[in-house]
Amino acid sequence: MFFSRKVITEDQLVDLHGKVAIVTGGNTGIGYATIEFLARKGARVYMGSRNQGRAQKAIEEIEAKLQKSGNDNQASIHWLQLDLLDPRSVKEAATEFIAKEERLDILGDSPFGPYYLNQDGLLDVMVVNYISHFVLTETLLPLLRRTATLDDSDVRIVNVSSTSHTYVTTDSFVGKENLNKQFGDTLTGYLITYENSKLANILHIKNLQTRLNAQSSPITCLAIHPGAVMTVGVSGFLNSVPFFGWFLKVILGPLFLTSWTQGAMTSAFAAAGKEVAETRKSKDEVERRKYEGGYLVPVANISEPSTYAKDERLQRELYETTIEVLGEMGIVF
Ligand SMILES: NC(=O)c1ccc[n+]([C@@H]2O[C@H](COP(=O)([O-])OP(=O)(O)OC[C@H]3O[C@@H](n4cnc5c(N)ncnc54)[C@H](OP(=O)(O)O)[C@@H]3O)[C@@H](O)[C@H]2O)c1
Numbered sequence: 001m002f003f004s005r006k007v008i009t010e011d012q013l014v015d016l017h018g019k020v021a022i023v024t025g026g027n028t029g030i031g032y033a034t035i036e037f038l039a040r041k042g043a044r045v046y047m048g049s050r051n052q053g054r055a056q057k058a059i060e061e062i063e064a065k066l067q068k069s070g071n072d073n074q075a076s077i078h079w080l081q082l083d084l085l086d087p088r089s090v091k092e093a094a095t096e097f098i099a100k101e102e103r104l105d106i107l108g109d110s111p112f113g114p115y116y117l118n119q120d121g122l123l124d125v126m127v128v129n130y131i132s133h134f135v136l137t138e139t140l141l142p143l144l145r146r147t148a149t150l151d152d153s154d155v156r157i158v159n160v161s162s163t164s165h166t167y168v169t170t171d172s173f174v175g176k177e178n179l180n181k182q183f184g185d186t187l188t189g190y191l192i193t194y195e196n197s198k199l200a201n202i203l204h205i206k207n208l209q210t211r212l213n214a215q216s217s218p219i220t221c222l223a224i225h226p227g228a229v230m231t232v233g234v235s236g237f238l239n240s241v242p243f244f245g246w247f248l249k250v251i252l253g254p255l256f257l258t259s260w261t262q263g264a265m266t267s268a269f270a271a272a273g274k275e276v277a278e279t280r281k282s283k284d285e286v287e288r289r290k291y292e293g294g295y296l297v298p299v300a301n302i303s304e305p306s307t308y309a310k311d312e313r314l315q316r317e318l319y320e321t322t323i324e325v326l327g328e329m330g331i332v333f
Helices: 029-040 052-068 087-100 124-147 163-167 187-214 232-240 245-256 260-272 274-280 312-328
Strands: 020-024 044-049 076-081 106-109 156-160 220-224 294-297 301-303
Touching (some): 020 124, 029 044, 029 052, 029 076, 106 260, 156 187, 187 220, 232 245, 260 294
Parallel strands (some): 044 076, 106 156, 156 220
Antiparallel strands (some): 294 301
C-alpha cells in the first residue's frame, strides 16, 4: 500500500514549551525520531526505555543533533525506566512519574515486541505492544485529565498501530484466550499475531476516546500508521525471512522503506500538529471532533481502519478482558 510522502515540517507543529511528553520505544526508530520532533518544539520529553545505556546514548545523540542544527531549544530529554514486557514495572514507572511531574500533555507508544508466553501466561507481543501501554495510559489518566483542565492545554494520546491490522479478522476479545490468540507457527502466522496487537492498539484508542468523551474530558486520542520504515525491528524481521529476506532488505528496502524521520511525521503530527490544535477550537461540532479517536496514515491523513477496529463491541470486550487479566495480576486502576 502506498501513502503520500509529503512532509510535516517543524512549523506545522505547535510550540511545546512548558509541555511534558512521554514516548515509549524511544531509543530507536520511529519513537526516537518522534522524540526529536517534540524536543525541537521545546517539550520536556521522557524516553520510555528498558535499557539505560541505549536510552542515554539516544538522548545524547538527539541533544547533539538539535545543537548542531542551531535549534534554539535546550533539549530536555530524560530516561523513564520501564520494561514493556513487565506490566508491573510499567505501573511502577507511571506511579513514580505522577509523583514527580505536575502535568502530562502527550503520551505516545511505539514499541515493537516478540512472540512468547510470559510468566503470567500472556503473549509477549500483546504485552509489549498493547497491554503495557494500556497500563501506562490508565495509570497516567488522572494526570492527563488534570492537565486537560489547565488553560491552553491540548492533551493528546497517540498509539502507534499499523495498516497491517486490516489483515486480522477476529470476532471476539472475550477472555484471556482471545488476547493470547496465535495465528499459526509460520512467518505469516507470526505476522498476523503481531497485527492482532496492532488491532488492539486501535480498539484501545477508540474505547478510550469514548470513555473520555463520556466524562467530558477534552483529550484527543489518535492511532496512527507510520508507513513502511527501515528500522531495527523491520531489519530484524527481514533477516528472518528465508531466501528473499536479503533481497527485500538490500534491493527493495531502499525503494519502499522510508527513514525514521519520515516515519515519525505522522506520530509527530498526531502529538503536536497545529491543524489538530486549530480543529479543536472550531465552533462546528463535527469539525471540532474531527480527530477524536481518529486513525491517521502518512502523512497526517485521516483514514478508515478495519471494520473490526471500529466495532464497539470488540472495543468493549478488549477493555473488559484487559481489566480482568490485569486484575488477576494484581494490577488495578
Ligand atoms: N517500521 C515500520 O515499518 C512500521 C510499520 C508499521 C507500524 N510500525 C509500528 O511502529 C512502532 C515502532 O516501530 P519501529 O519499527 O520504530 O521499532 P524499532 O525500531 O524496532 O524500535 C522498537 C522500540 O521498542 C522498544 N522495545 C521493545 N521491547 C521493549 C520492552 N520490553 N520494553 C521497553 N521498550 C521496548 C525497543 O527498545 P530496545 O532497544 O530496548 O529493544 C525500541 O526502542 C511499533 O509499534 C511498530 O509496530 C512500524
